[in-house]
Amino acid sequence: MSTAFTPEAPAAAAPPASQRAWTRDDWTGYADRLLAGAMAWASPGKGRITPPGAEGGYGHDIDGLEGFARTFLLAGFRIAGERGQGVDELISFFSEGIRTGVDPDAADRWVRLEEHPQAKVEAASLALILDLTRPWIWDALDELTQHRVIGYFAPAVGDDTYPRTNWLWFRLVVQTFLRSVGGPWSPDDVAADLALHDSFVRADGWLSDGEERSYDHYVGWALHIYPVLWSRMRGAGELAGDRLAGDVAALDRFLQDAVHLIGGDGSPLLQGRSLIYRFAAAAPFWVGALAEVPSVSLGALRHAAEKVVSHFAERGVPDERGLLTMGWLGEWRQLAQAYSGPASPYWASKGLLGVLLPADHPVWAAEAEPLPVERGDFVRTITAPGWVVTGTKSDGIVRIANHGTDHAKPDALVGDSPLYARIAYSSATSPLLDDAAWHEPLEQSVALVESATTGKDATAGTETATHRAAMELLATTTDGDAGVAASTWLAHTLVPNAKQQRHGSGLDGEATVVARLTVVSVVRGAEEVRLARVTDLAEGVDENDWMLRWGGWPVTSRQDAQITSALRGLTDGTTARTVTRTDASPLGASTAVPVLDAPVETGTWAAAHLTLAGADHTPSLTTGVELTHELAAITWSDGAHSTVDLTNYRLS
Template sequence: MFVKQTSFTGEFVANDSSSQGSGEWTRDDWVSFADRLLAPVRRFASPGNGLVTFPGAEGGYGRAVDGLEGFARTFLIAGFRIAGARGVGVDDLIKFYARGITTGVDPTAVDRWVRCEEHPQAKVEAASLALVLDLTRPWLWDTLDALTQQRVIDYLAPVVGDETYPRNNWLWFRVVVQTFLRSVGGPWSQSDIDDDLARHDSYRRQGGWFSDGDGRAFDHYAGWAMHLYPVLWARMSGADELAGDHAATDVRELDSYLQDARHLVGADGSPLIQGRSLIYRFAAAAPFWAGVIAGVPSTSAGALRHAAEKIVRHFDDRGAPNNEGVLTMGWHDEWRQLAQTYSGTGSPYWAAKGLLGIALPADHPVWVTPPEPLPVEMRDFTRIISASGWAVSGTADDGIVRVANHGTSRDDDDALVGDSPLYARLGYSTAVSPLLDERGWAEPLEQSISLVDADGAGTHRSALVPLDVSTDDAAIAVAAASRWSAHLMSFASDQQGHGSGMTGDAAVVASVTAVSVLRGPWEIRLAKVNDVTHPGRWALRWGGWPVPANGSLVSTIRALGEDAVDTTDSRTGASPLAAVVDVPTVTTPVAAGTWHAVHITLAGRVERENPVRITIDAGLASISWPDNTSTVLRLPSAASESNLSHPELSHPNQSRHQGTPR
């Protein structure tokens, strides 16, 4: 247990008064925000408190799962709240959830929980139940009657020996549940835990990163699942007898990861808008609190607390939760297209993970450690994240972080599928969202390089291969590169909708090699087309950043050194950030075997700029930037294009269970 006594400012009601100030949040502000999220729970609870079903359209798994999620995920918030108060002054909260547990595990109750053997999603929620029952053991578990305790054990027991868990972050759900079962005299399996810990190790990548499964699936799950659960698990009753040297290894990896993660938060607190499950919103703050609890050595507790606060307040200041105190399926406001097909009304409450800090007592040093600003709040920066194949640029003037993506793909390494806009775009940012309407899934436009035919059909870039490339001075500019088999898609009628690219029949058109060079708000993007195998008349279409129409953000794209057709494509209902977004594009001729280049900008305001110049000679690209600095890089050669730059990231011919992970 990592908590000590503190006070509770009220019972199970909202308290808004202290959470709207402009200064740094105190612990009371954090608690107040948590109480606001808990305040509506009773209103949407079933008669026995077993299910909490928030308003909105039924989720992909039905109302029973929606209600279970609503209970289990708000139980996380309640658990952190109870533990931080050490059970003092939170009697009403304890009573409400204790009654819900009693009802949930009662097989005769109308509002009982969906069981683990009845629906896979129950295995996910079981982990939240087990975590909080362990965390609040003296005030909840120990007060339940013997029959209810046995029913809880019976409810959790089917996870033992269950081999149907998807091969990704779900491994932690089985580890956590079995660790709790072991601590209360229930069934458990040493071999299950050993196997899951070995699988966890197999997902480790460079720099403390984790892929969410085999391959190169990099997203927020690296932080709010693969790094969070090891820290919480290590503090569960009896976990130290199971962990061996895993705990120390996990802290070292978390320490490295957090140094990258702080660079991926915008000055306005927005996390990178990339990857699935974005409706979990401020769950992105979870790894920073995990770093505080684990005591990572390289980043101060004040810097970690500040990062977590920036993320949570980003959403609180922009309407999440809404006026009813509810977290809807969306980003700021409700926007159902952002959710995966399996998501339900209780799903957004995994945002609870971002409130882990309230489990720390009022006398914990984190609450008085001076805050430290995010990297982008202090200065411009460039950074390479090798595991994910990301070149990163942040600018203090507008607070925007931009990522050029040349190593992340949700799908199997050799899968020719449609590009997932959540994973396969060439660029992501804290300031803009990929296009996520139906057309955005079927036709890459923003942040893409596509070969287009006379009818406008464009190619996809899944199954990309990261390549080695670097600049002469990474303090000035950073670069990343990749190669892919550009292919047209004919999509199947039945699609899963879990975040991966759409499947169907693929027709390879050519091989494309691309390089991104980032400095400040600018990117020089280069591409070369080889091995054109599909007959037709092709052009090369380059998509820029999608920005809200009539907004303040500046998005431009210009061809360098050749004729081009400039257009702006306006899309309605395609982004959670604005009703209408504009995507600038340029279309250039294709000359096989020749490097083409464009200049792309995403900035907070319009400024007069000197022109960008680029010369390519003997495999070297020399770039003159608008601020009169210069960069030289060696472009990928034919030999390098045939090899992976990070072989440890590639797992060819392995199929990955795409299941129903959340």
Template sequence: MTDHTASVRPAGAGASGPEARVWLTGYADRLLAAVEPYASPTGSLITLPGTPGGYGTAVDGLEGFARTFLLAGFRLAGEDGADPAGLAERYAAGLTAGADPAHPERWVRPDEHSQAKVEAASLALILDLTRPWIWDRLAPSAQEHLVDYLASVVGDEGYPDNNWVWFRIVVETFLRSVGGPFSADDVARDLAAHDRFIRPGGWFADGPERSFDHYTGWALHLYPAMWARMTGAAEVAQAAGDDLATRSASDREHLARYLDDALALVGADGSPLLQGRSLTYRFAAAAPFWAGAVSGVGRPGQLREAATRIVRHFADHDVPGDDGLLTLGWHQPWRPLAQRYSGTGSPYWASKGLLGLALPASHEVWTAAPEPLPVDVGDVLAVAAAPGWAISATRDDGIVRVINHGTDHALPGSDGGDSPLYARLGYSTAASPLLDPDAWLSPLDQSVVLLDVADRATHRAGFATVLVPVEHEVSGEQATGTAHPTGAVALGSVADTHWLQVDTTAPDHGSGRPGTATTAGQITTVSIVRGAWEVRLVRVADEFDARAEALRIGGWAAGPDVGSALVPLLGDIAPLSGSTVHDDATPLAGPSTTPWLRYAPVPEGWTAVGVHLGRAVGARHDPAPPAAPHLELAGDQALVTWPDGERTTATLP
């Protein structure tokens, strides 16, 4: 296998399709070559170095095989079976041994461990995609063993009610195409579950909770796009009482709308949003853009630019490292980023971010002229209604910010703990939420909390989203609206905040920690967003627990290259201001500094602060504070005058 990466550097923004494809091909080949020394003698298990994952070494080895098999399959398909590196032979040997129940290197089965259900989907997807070069050339006994291995999912009722339903759909579709067993009832139930996850604006929730994250793109949009092209998918859909053509048309329409938001969420430097679980999958965040190309949705040159820039972002930050291996982390190894289900092979779900290599060089995604990302063209300001996000990207620094009033990985009315990955008030492509153990127990960054005498902070999970109408003055004229107003957007939420005695023994799957809750008081928070600024208004209801000693508002946890500012804008009480420095609380390099304001006693009425995130200027660790917005209150009207003189009026709840 040729290692192109030694001589071909990542093409810059706006690179041609052929240049991008050459670089991505070399990057993929390096990843596949690097894992080869860690394969078992037959190649069925690829057990990478490091502390075993929470599910044990057997699952780690299966993941290492199945997830790199994704990438190998993309390479084979995109070259129409041309295989100078011998990938087909290498993975065929592993498939033969892994599915053989009597082989000492056999895989853990889906009916032995649930994680194998995930990996079975990767096996089935690539066996279908590479059918002429792998499946059709396997010995009949190997084919029989694979059918038996995959068939253990049929009728299994142990699939979680989330993106996992697609794993069974993909497996059973492949099984039917090779004469194996499948259940029309399974597929019908799983398609119905998928439909329940549909949300406005092209979004999916990853299950019944308010779980919005990268799984929307790299799972709930990706699998329908790939399934529609699997052999026999139309027949499987028909058997399940569905029509593939009608469903696929709806899926493409939904994907097209989602891509509008997904493109706006990519930073100018290619960084995805640091939000949600499974961030160690890194450039899997590129997958929905390739899904758009596969489905014929979106502008090919822009989709390629987004996907390539995401992969390049990690390459520019030395991913993979000198050993060529993907690790549990973000830019560098950082194991706290892992969830309980994450093992040494888990990061190779990043292979989805190289799906475009399955498309031939003649495909329009490779031949189209490059197009810029939204943040390259100008400032972006929008509201994604389903996740409850105000999206603001600024062209001058290339940063994307999300102000969050709709996502908490919980149900409305929940009294669990806040997940730092979901329930914070803000996420960005340039800053990470604090993820050290304390962050799960006591919210600090991007939070509004009540503090007791021991400085225990409240949680807000289970909050209710509220709409905040705004009017913005543009050149002396008014533009009015709540969804995509010109000039500024606003969102709000009302939380029955609670202190929590956390159950620290609960397994980590990305959700907030469970525990015993004690009601603290109701807090209403409103965010008026424009550019790099958020005007955050906060009101604590009159009746709150007497143990609440103070109100604390936290800003962005910013690294050395990013400046975070928190400025009082309103209130009769002069707050105590400070900042907290953490040396190793995020997966980004260097210490992070979180500014905060503390109001004691708890103020009556509205309190407001300006929250800013931008690239550091001046002294590296002491960025010059930008000019802040000005705020006035008149009854239920909040009047904001921005630094450039434009004005926004928001009606407060």
């Protein structure tokens, strides 16, 4: 049985993509529009910028500090890129805000580092730009204000409460600035932070954001951007030593993968937390140009950054007020983390880092080079996160089969985060992000579901599906134009704890193991043959009480793109249905997920065929698989063949 559908086209269409490359004037004009929109919401003393919108989880005062610090990032790039010429208004505005921010008697002063942990994050942006704009802002500040700034940053020294994630760079950047202006700093802190960063290094230039399998946009917009910018700070030379060459080499290797993760329409991969930062995903391409990486050309880097930023610019970002909202294209608050406030999205400023490069920088004259997906179809493995990536030129869609990323530790039986632990993600679809999605994996999942609840309304929470967090990566490989990724996990149900920290990870709770599930994704172009095998039933579990449920690609009606999703059973006994969720995706009001249900046959491989393609694509009814205990022999829609040795994925 199969299910396939293409949503009806909406009445309105997005503006057509630009037919010419952005000039530097286009970039600076877009930056100035964002700055003007935000600066209009400054406090009387300009120490805080608080755009309209729902108050963030950390309160109004933090919201205002975020607004100042994150727009200061963009203002600093503009000021430095013009070498201080013709940007007097920005210099004056933010200088006044700094004086107010560190004035203990000002009503709109900054929240201090010892008052709230979020101030430690924002302090890094303040310190970075104070260093970058030193001749035009810091050097012109009066002595009392400079003394107060040093006092504001000083609590970072010796503070061991910074989370062991990308936050290490917030302490390191602040202390480096302090060192450059004669303030306190700790060599031990610096050494510890650099060692922590090095502990995050993984294969092929990738880094994990902490000890968990946390691979997402933070790899680029935090863990790769800060080493390069930090090395250029006045106080960093002796501290960096000979590190820079290694950091740039890692960045260079990472960028060779990163350019494959952008869709033909410029959309970044919709995967990972903090997606409200939107085009911050362009930041690593600009920092690659700044660092002069050897393997990705300036033209390719600029074009990649432009595709990402213009994807949003052409679709109403910022809004008619010139503001970045909490959402993806339009405002959609559910995409934000619990702590996010109305100014949080302005970390998107990092994606406009290119305006830091002056008009005479060679990046602006370099001939643009197309993205990999614009050049042709491809398949690529990325080892560290356990991804196999496919791109198809005809529809511009980039997809990943995910078998190594879950934002969890290897032995942590927690709930699946929809942002990390699904089996696949793409540049054209979003995971479901309503409340039910955190409790019950549906789209892009293979799960065990109690037979008594199968087929009921998933939106009512009546299906108890197993989770896959703590998966074990088995393989990422390619064979010609096909790729194979595989993982195995203890499929477990979860009773969530009443109190949760909703920062992107899956839910904590009491886990009960049902069985072992092993899944192999064989991907080729727009198609996937997905193989699944249930083994090792837990004591007291009867296979007849459970169904094997497959969830396909989620399809949301969008103004700017139409896609086709199909899911078809390739082994006997499957029944097809469609689950529809409302207000579950930042891409639109209604999302449909094709679903297959099948009986559990312990120890036997089952298979399904998935398709994600453009609206004019007709899903194949001829792709099939012949299965034995040892081999999967696949015949694709065009007659090509792939063979997978299943003995590689048999753990019991």
